[in-house]
Structures are given as structure tokens and as C-alpha cells.
Amino acid sequence: VLSFLKGLTTKTELTAEDLEPVLNEFRDSLIAKNVASDIAQRLCDSVGLTLQGNQLGTFSSASRLIRNALETSVTRMLTPRQSEDLIADIVNKRRETGEPFVIVFCGVNGVGKSTTLAKVCYYLQSYDLKVMIAACDTFRAGAVEQLRIHARCLNVDLFEKGYAKDPSSVASDAIHCASEKNVDVLLVDTAGRMQDNEPLMKALAKLVSLNKPDRVFFVGEALVGNDAVDQLLKFNAALIDNQNTNKPREIDGIILTKFDSIDNKVGAAVSMVYSTNIPIVFVGVGQTYVDLKKMNIPWFVKALLR
Amino acid sequence: MVLSELGKKISGALRKLANRTVVDEEALNEMLNEVSRALLEADVNVKLVQALRQSVKRKVNLEELAAGVNRRKLIQKAVFDELCNMLNPGTSPPPLKKGKPNVVMFVGLQGNGKTTTCVKYAYYHQRKGWKTALVCADTFRAGAFDQLKQSATKARVPFYGSHTEADAVKVAREGVDLFKKEKYELIIVDTSGRHKQDTALFEEMEQLAEEVQPNSIIFVMDGTMGQSVYDQALAFRQRVNVGSVIVTKLDGHAKGGGALSAVSATKSPIVFIGTGEMLDDLEPFAPQSFVQRLLGLGDISGFVNA
Ligand SMILES: Nc1nc2c(ncn2[C@@H]2O[C@H](COP(=O)(O)OP(=O)(O)OP(=O)(O)O)[C@@H](O)[C@H]2O)c(=O)[nH]1
Ligand SMILES: Nc1nc2c(ncn2[C@@H]2O[C@H](COP(=O)(O)OP(=O)(O)OP(=O)(O)O)[C@@H](O)[C@H]2O)c(=O)[nH]1
Ligand SMILES: [Mg+2]
Ligand SMILES: [Mg+2]
Numbered sequence: 338v339l340s341f342l343k344g345l346t347t348k349t350e351l352t353a354e355d356l357e358p359v360l361n362e363f364r365d366s367l368i369a370k371n372v373a374s375d376i377a378q379r380l381c382d383s384v385g386l387t388l389q390g391n392q393l394g395t396f397s398s399a400s401r402l403i404r405n406a407l408e409t410s411v412t413r414m415l416t417p418r419q420s421e422d423l424i425a426d427i428v429n430k431r432r433e434t435g436e437p438f439v440i441v442f443c444g445v446n447g448v449g450k451s452t453t454l455a456k457v458c459y460y461l462q463s464y465d466l467k468v469m470i471a472a473c474d475t476f477r478a479g480a481v482e483q484l485r486i487h488a489r490c491l492n493v494d495l496f497e498k499g500y501a502k503d504p505s506s507v508a509s510d511a512i513h514c515a516s517e518k519n520v521d522v523l524l525v526d527t528a529g530r531m532q533d534n535e536p537l538m539k540a541l542a543k544l545v546s547l548n549k550p551d552r553v554f555f556v557g558e559a560l561v562g563n564d565a566v567d568q569l570l571k572f573n574a575a576l577i578d579n580q581n582t583n584k585p586r587e588i589d590g591i592i593l594t595k596f597d598s599i600d601n602k603v604g605a606a607v608s609m610v611y612s613t614n615i616p617i618v619f620v621g622v623g624q625t626y627v628d629l630k631k632m633n634i635p636w637f638v639k640a641l642l643r
Numbered sequence: 644m645v646l647s648e649l650g651k652k653i654s655g656a657l658r659k660l661a662n663r664t665v666v667d668e669e670a671l672n673e674m675l676n677e678v679s680r681a682l683l684e685a686d687v688n689v690k691l692v693q694a695l696r697q698s699v700k701r702k703v704n705l706e707e708l709a710a711g712v713n714r715r716k717l718i719q720k721a722v723f724d725e726l727c728n729m730l731n732p733g734t735s736p737p738p739l740k741k742g743k744p745n746v747v748m749f750v751g752l753q754g755n756g757k758t759t760t761c762v763k764y765a766y767y768h769q770r771k772g773w774k775t776a777l778v779c780a781d782t783f784r785a786g787a788f789d790q791l792k793q794s795a796t797k798a799r800v801p802f803y804g805s806h807t808e809a810d811a812v813k814v815a816r817e818g819v820d821l822f823k824k825e826k827y828e829l830i831i832v833d834t835s836g837r838h839k840q841d842t843a844l845f846e847e848m849e850q851l852a853e854e855v856q857p858n859s860i861i862f863v864m865d866g867t868m869g870q871s872v873y874d875q876a877l878a879f880r881q882r883v884n885v886g887s888v889i890v891t892k893l894d895g896h897a898k899g900g901g902a903l904s905a906v907s908a909t910k911s912p913i914v915f916i917g918t919g920e921m922l923d924d925l926e927p928f929a930p931q932s933f934v935q936r937l938l939g940l941g942d943i944s945g946f947v948n949a
Binding site: 365368369370371373374375445446447448449451452455476477478479480482483484485486487531532533534558560561562563564565567568571595597598599600602604605624 | 680683684685686689690752753754755756783784785786787788789790791792793794797838839840841865867868869870871872874875892894895896897898900901920
């Protein structure tokens with residue numbers, strides 16, 4: 338990269354040909370950081386377009402120019418357009434309707450949905466909110482017992498109907514129960530499912546369309562590779578396609594887990610946000626209740642571009 | 644079938660090369676670019692892809708080739724060999740011996756499918772006539788023992804574990820001793836999910852292996868994982884004697900190229916793939932025949948013996 342930039346210093350304007358080698362190199366470094374390969378390409382293309390025709394000064398400013406463009410673009414992309422204020426929304430709904438605020442957690446198998454739900458419970462409790470958990474993964478062995486242990490540790494009620502029940506009716510019973518118990522927030526766990534599994538995706542859409550939760554969070558893991566985008570797009574599409582209303586509920590936010598196991602390979606977050614514009618609400622950084630953080634964008638951009 | 648999309652793309656690139664009138668440096672580069680792109684889209688580690696490129700280029704030194712050598716065949720064979728090397732580490736999985744107690748320990752990252760796969764693996768062998776039992780040495784994850792207990796009960800495989808003991812090494816020892824005494828032939832030890840950044844859990848894994856002296860250690864990896872697989876798999880291999888790999892969640896959409904990274908990092912073959920959440924969603928895997936199918940060897944068999 339450096340030798341290429343030296344060759345550039347005599348020129349005045351950057352052309353597409355000038356940029357190509359340096360952007361290709363940058364694309365490869367993004368892929369190595371676990372950005373999905375076509376997303377890495379698209380990101381580089383768009384940065385290339387903004388840079389073309391730019392005036393070039395000295396060598397050091399040229400290198401800064403390219404870096405800055407990338408930094409700006411990634412930062413802009415990751416910064417949500419609306420600020421998500423979960424707590425304020427919960428308090429408002431409680432004041433206006435008196436009904437519990439319902440959050441559904443969904444995603445593919447084993448990404449950390451149930452653990453994240455428990456962490457979110459702990460987070461909400463720190464705002465003095467009364468939380469209840471609904472065990473709507475009625476499929477996977479041990480799923481109910483897993484939540485029972487978390488409910489006990491966190492000292493909250495668990496609503497469960499055991500296994501092999503229809504998850505959306507369990508959720509609906511749980512909402513009634515939460516309402517009666519004057520619960521502030523009901524956290525609904527769901528079974529993991531592959532995004533191509535049509536019957537299971539329809540079942541999830543049914544749960545959402547029948548119970549009209551206030552938030553649907555997609556839980557993904559930072560370890561996921563090129564499949565990241567497909568997972569998120571198909572979960573969202575399944576929700577939209579299977580609700581018979583013209584204002585279907587969609588995925589409101591992403592929670593990305595297992596950040597503690599990726600070093601600086603932070604690319605999955607870029608792939609997901611770039612392709613959907615859905616904001617990252619929290620990141621998971623470990624296996625205990627306190628390991629839930631808001632995304633630190635400057636840290637993140639640094640890790641990506643380092 | 645898993646990885647088959649990757650296979651199609653690669654054989655497509657090779658066929659394109661076969662149709663060119665002149666096979667020069669440009670044609671070679673174009674083909675290599677196409678192959679590399681396909682590999683990266685499938686989550687094969689960037690470093691492995693670079694190594695493949697370099698190795699093919701080294702083997703096919705176009706400038707120094709004698710006249711009359713069939714360049715297409717030479718190139719195709721070089722690519723084919725490199726892919727075979729990636730999938731086939733040249734080692735075979737540690738053999739299980741009938742009539743003796745074989746201890747098999749499962750390790751891997753959090754949520755990658757160890758517990759599910761342990762039970763599938765037990766079920767598979769039990770149906771083949773092995774006297775099989777399961778030991779739950781995961782004392783860390785909430786509900787881990789309930790999960791194993793419920794799955795094992797469904798599979799009718801005897802199990803051992805504890806709801807109260809926190810020392811995984813102790814539980815493992817007790818379970819393995821018990822089943823050895825009862826003359827079980829295949830004793831499968833499930834362990835907690837862990838990652839290389841977590842030194843305490845990595846130490847525990849070493850102690851577990853030390854204590855139960857497994858005949859075979861299986862690394863379970865999620866087929867949707869991206870660029871982090873290589874580093875993680877390598878770290879597992881550096882601490883315990885991983886001898887084979889099982890790739891899970893290949894019933895989804897992921898192209899599963901991360902598996903090539905795990906094979907390369909652990910120098911261990913893939914022995915089974917997981918294709919669903921049910922007990923019998925486990926398929927034996929034979930790398931050699933897989934690569935042949937992958938590349939549709941029917942049409943290009945000409946170059947294999949070139
Ligand atoms: N290192 C790390 N592990 C995590 C994190 N979040 C969850 N896990 C672990 O990932 C594993 C799976 O977590 P679960 O919460 O059971 O995942 P799930 O998505 O509910 O799984 P299914 O319900 O089976 O689909 C557990 O071992 C968790 O401890 C995280 O942020 N970091
Ligand atoms: N679709 C699909 N799901 C799978 C497969 N293998 C495992 N799973 C699911 O993946 C999730 C995690 O599996 P577990 O067996 O709990 O994973 P684990 O590695 O034991 O998790 P920890 O003990 O928390 O580290 C569960 O929902 C399983 O049902 C597979 O081949 N296909
Ligand atoms: Mg769960
Ligand atoms: Mg487990």
C-alpha cells in the first residue's frame with residue numbers, strides 16, 4: 338500500500354484505477370476481519386466512489402484521506418438513525434396502557450438467545466423493573482430447566498408449560514399472566530431454528546403476529562461468517578411474509594453475542610448492519626449476567642480498520 | 644448437500660479454463676481469482692486461500708513449462724490436489740476398539756452443538772451394537788445436565804452427571820470409572836463450551852483430558868462459523884490432542900467452508916456432519932469421496948491421473 342501511495346503523490350486527482358489496488362487490499366483485510374465477502378466488496382466500491390476525483394495533497398494526507406473515508410463510512414453505517422431507548426419505551430407503555438412490555442428473542446440454534454435473555458433481565462432489573470420470563474422454547478431438551486435456573490438466580494418468575502406445547506399459545510398465556518401480576522417486562526425465549534426451515538419460521542411468525550410483542554430482537558453471534566446476512570434477512574422476511582396485516586412487525590434490533598471469542602474479527606456486525614440497517618442494541622461479551630454491553634462504535638471501528 | 648455449491652463454483656472456474664484457447668498467466672489468474680472468491684464466500688480462512696493460490700502458482704510455473712505439457716490439466720490437477728489437502732489432513736481418526744472401554748471426549752466453542760452431537764454419536768454407535776454411555780462433564784452451563792439427561796433418555800442411552808457438583812473433573816472421573824466398571828465399550832464425555840480467550844476453562848479442559856485419558860477427542864464446530872474458526876480450532880489443538888472433527892448445523896444455508904479451516908488447524912479429519920436437531924441427523928463423512936463428488940469428478944476425471 339505504501340509504495341502505491343508514493344506513486345500517487347505527484348497526481349492531482351484520484352481515479353478509479355489509482356484506487357483499485359488499494360481498495361482491493363482493504364477488501365481482503367475486511368474479509369479477514371470476518372466481513373461477508375460481498376459486503377466487503379460493496380463497502381469498498383462505495384468508498385471508492387466517494388474518493389474518486391478527490392484532490393490529493395502530500396503523501397501523508399493521501400493515506401489519511403482513504404482511511405478517513407473508510408472510517409466515516411463504517412461509523413455512519415453503525416450509528417443508528419434513531420436512538421433506541423428501551424427503558425423509556427418500557428416506562429411509557431406501562432404508564433399509557435398498564436400492560437406488560439413484551440420482548441421476543443429469536444435466532445438460529447445455539448447463538449445465545451436464552452443466555453442473552455437472562456442478561457437483559459438482569460439489565461432491566463437494574464432499572465427497578467419487574468421482569469418475568471416465558472419459556473417458549475418448548476422443543477430443545479433442557480430449554481425449560483435452563484431458564485428455570487436463570488429465573489431462580491435472578492429472582493424472577495418463570496412462566497412455563499413444559500415441552501411439546503404450541504409456543505405461540507404459551508406466549509399468549511404468559512402475557513395474560515404477566516398482565517395479572519402487574520409485570521413491567523415479559524421476556525419471551527424461543528427455540529433456535531435454521532432460517533431455511535419453513536415450518537419453524539412460520540411458527541415464529543405466528544408467535545409474533547398473534548402476540549404483537551413490543552420488540553423483536555434477533556440474536557446472532559459475532560462468530561458467524563458469510564451466513565450472517567442470510568440469517569437476518571430471512572428471519573425478517575419470514576416475519577413480514579407470514580403476518581396478515583399491512584403493518585407487520587419486523588426485527589427491531591440485533592443483539593450480537595460472543596464478542597469475547599473473536600479477538601478483533603468484528604466483521605459480522607458490519608455485514609448485518611450494512612445489509613439491513615437494523616441497529617445493534619447490545620453486544621454479549623461473556624457468559625455471566627453483567628456481560629451485556631452497548632456497542633462502543635469508536636472501539637469497533639478501530640478494531641475493524643486496525 | 645453441504646459445500647456442494649462451493650464445489651460447483653470451483654468446477655465451473657476449472658471448466659471455463661478448459662474452454663480457453665490460450666492458457667496464459669492471465670487465464671490462470673482469472674481462474675484463481677474465481678476459485679478464491681468462491682472459497683472466501685464459503686468462509687474458508689483467508690490465509691488458507693492465499694496459501695492455495697501461492698501453492699498452485701508454484702506448481703504451475705507457466706514460464707518454465709516445457710512445450711507440449713498440457714497446461715489445463717496441470718492447473719486443474721494442482722487445484723484439485725490443494726483442495727484435497729485442505730479436506731484431507733492425511734491422518735485417520737483414532738480407531739475405537741470393540742470389547743474395550745473407549746473414552747471419547749467432545750470439546751468445542753459455546754453453543755456449537757456438542758451436547759446434541761454427543762447424544763447423536765452415542766445413538767449412532769449403540770444402534771451399531773456398541774455398549775454405549777454418556778457422561779455430562781459440563782457443570783458450567785445452566786441446564787446442561789437436564790439437556791443431556793432428557794436427550795439421552797430419549798435415545799435410551801445410560802448417562803451420568805450431577806445437578807450439584809461444580810467440579811467437572813470430579814464428575815468426569817466418577818462417570819468414566821462407573822461405566823468402565825460396568826464394562827461399557829464407548830464412554831462419551833460431554834464438556835462445557837469454551838474459547839481460547841478463557842484461560843480458566845481451557846485449563847479445565849486440559850485437566851479433564853488428563854483425568855479421563857480419552858482414546859479420542861472430537862472437536863465439534865458449527866458449520867456457520869466464519870474467519871475465527873481457524874484460530875479457535877488451533878488453540879484447542881494446542882491444548883488437547885484433538886483427533887477428529889464433527890461439523891454441525893449443515894442443514895442450514897451455510898456453505899460450511901469453515902470446516903476446511905478446522906481440518907487444517909487441527910490436522911484432523913471430519914468424521915461426521917450434523918444435519919438437524921433430531922437424534923438421527925448425523926451422517927458419516929468420508930473426505931476423499933466427498934471431494935470427488937464436490938468437484939463432479941465425472942466430467943473432469945481426465946486430469947486426476949494426469
Ligand atoms: N463466550 C460467550 N458465550 C456465550 C455468550 N452468550 C451465550 N454464550 C454461550 O453460548 C452457549 C449457548 O447459549 P444459549 O443461550 O443456550 O443459546 P440459545 O441461542 O438459547 O440456544 P438454543 O436455544 O439451543 O438455540 C452457552 O454455553 C452460553 O453460555 C457470550 O456473549 N459469550
Ligand atoms: N439445525 C441444527 N441444529 C443443531 C445441530 N446440532 C446442534 N443443533 C442445535 O444447536 C443448539 C446448540 O446445541 P448444543 O448441543 O446445546 O450445543 P453445545 O455445544 O453443547 O452448547 P454449550 O454446551 O452451551 O457449549 C441446540 O439448539 C441444538 O438443537 C444441527 O446439526 N442442526
Ligand atoms: Mg435457548
Ligand atoms: Mg452442551
